[in-house]
Amino acid sequence: MNATRISDRLTVAGQPDPAMFGQLAAEGYKVLLNARPDGEEPGQPGNKVEGQAAKDSGLDYVFVPVTGPGITEADVQAFQKTIRDAKGPVFAHCKSGMRALALYAIGEVLDGRMKRDEVEPFGRSHGFDLTGAVRWLDREAKRSPVIKGFFDPRTWSIQYVVTDPATKHCAIVDPVYDFDEKSGSTGTGNADAILNYIEAEGLTVEWILDTHPHADHFSAAHYLKQKTGAKTAIGSHVVDVQKLWQGIYNWPELRTDGSQWDRLFSAGDTFTVGSVKARVLFSPGHTLASISYVIGDAVFVHDTIFMPDSGTARADFPGGSAKVLWASIQEILSLPDETRVFTGHDYQPGGRNPKWESTVGEQKRLNPHLAGMDEKRFVALRDARDKTLPMPKLILHALQINTRGGRLPEPEANGRRYLKFPLDALEGAAW
CATH class of the missing domain: 3.60.15.10 (Ribonuclease Z/Hydroxyacylglutathione hydrolase-like)
Structure with a gap:
């Protein structure tokens, strides 16, 4: 495993051995972020194993699985939120660390803390090629809508x-x-x-x-x-x-x-x-x-x-x-x-x-x-x-509102609004 310290808040790395998570906790890390989709390669520990090992080691665990071409703004937001909300340093990994760093760099650009032209030099300074992150930014900038x-x-x-x-x-x-x-x-x-x-x-x-x-x-x-x-x-x-x-x-x-x-x-x-x-x-x-x-x-x-x-x-x-x-x-x-x-x-x-x-x-x-x-x-x-799914818990509530374009029932004489429930009208009871 290669680990690269990006800041006091973030280290990115290749795939760690879950047996090492206790050591990461001892070093002061508070969150283990896994950016690898399950099944990328044989022998990969995977989400379930990493989640349990992180819990056993006293680390918070976050799962943000991405592929390079498949990164979306939601993934970037999740990565940013993890760093923002963490109560200490975050240890983020993928297979090599590159995707984890790309998520970070894209977020820095979107939030205005880094310029697009700074991304590749930033990556090189830490030993990573972030041309893929730049392509992502360029592609997203041209999107319409x-x-x-x-x-x-x-x-x-x-x-x-x-x-x-x-x-x-x-x-x-x-x-x-x-x-x-x-x-x-x-x-x-x-x-x-x-x-x-x-x-x-x-x-x-x-x-x-x-x-x-x-x-x-x-x-x-x-x-x-x-x-x-x-x-x-x-x-x-x-x-x-x-x-x-x-x-x-x-x-x-x-x-x-x-x-x-x-x-x-x-x-x-x-x-x-x-x-x-x-x-x-x-x-x-x-x-x-x-x-x-x-x-x-x-x-x-x-x-x-x-x-x-x-x-x-x-x-x-x-x-x-x-x-x-x-x-x-x-x-x-x-x-x-x-x-x-x-x-x-x-x-x-x-x-x-x-x-x-x-x-x-x-x-x-x-x-x-x-x-x-x-x-x-x-x-x-x-x-x-x-056949195995119960009815949604709000179906009888919601259809009274949504068949009227989102209008709530009119208030009655006491000023309150009321919903009406038909009993035994639908199949799919929770039991």
Whole structure:
């Protein structure tokens, strides 16, 4: 193992022997950060072994698995946060130390503490070639649109601000309105973080876009419309979801014409975010109304496809279909391989950092639900897995809000708002 001290806060290294973690703790290190994906080479200890060895040695453990070409801003953010929050020095490793140092250098540039032209000399001064980090920075600087993700750990959701750098106009995708099911409390912390970012960047909001009526969190679309005046939109088949849930809730007052949104998108519809062209794919299967937004070189797929290490969405909600989901996924995978794919949830398999960006090419090669798969096998896999899953804990809460574009129930005579629960309406009890 080669170890290189970068600062009082950071040392980067090649693969250490987990038997040495106790020695690292004795030397004063407080955090062991593993930047290697499992299975890179035979004999690699791997995430599970390193995590247990770190715990046994009294070290905090963080898993930020990356490949050089596959580094995303979420990985950089996770690396930065680890160093910022650590109660002492961080020992970060990959196979050689280069990826760990690249994550650090990219973060320094993005935060303005280092210039792009300083990256390669900085790497050479520590014995590393950081040309890959410079290529990453150059590639990201040319991206259009610019995409900022906001991860909500309570609902495992990612919300997005999608910006045209030429005009500073933006769209908000799948924003979250805070809800605590135990106390019944509501809040706007997630939505306000988005608004703070928009104000800090000097952006103008054109669109507030939902990909479908969510079953696991409330939509903040209505709240954000009140704050920004931007247009709200969702897929046109939301009317089918409204009619379905009108019956489940026995809710004759619910308008089922989609009039709660400013625009209902159908397959093939086009629009713009500033000067960036966008179009709509109809992507049912997870729900009746799911759509994907192709904006510039990016596609926002929410629950249709997860990160490559996490598979695909369930298809057992009312109106869902694994067969239909497979067809929707194939349309997404027909986009160019370099298309950026942004998912709506991340459940952090193996305890890794939250991630939300991949590419069409990576999904084809690495997603076990898609690589080498055909429709028959996919449907069998998806149906078998879905039978083991309980209903989302917020589905009966959320659909009352999200079939109305994020509007809370009207206050009753005592000034309080109330949700209505149908008993025994859905299968999938937790027991």
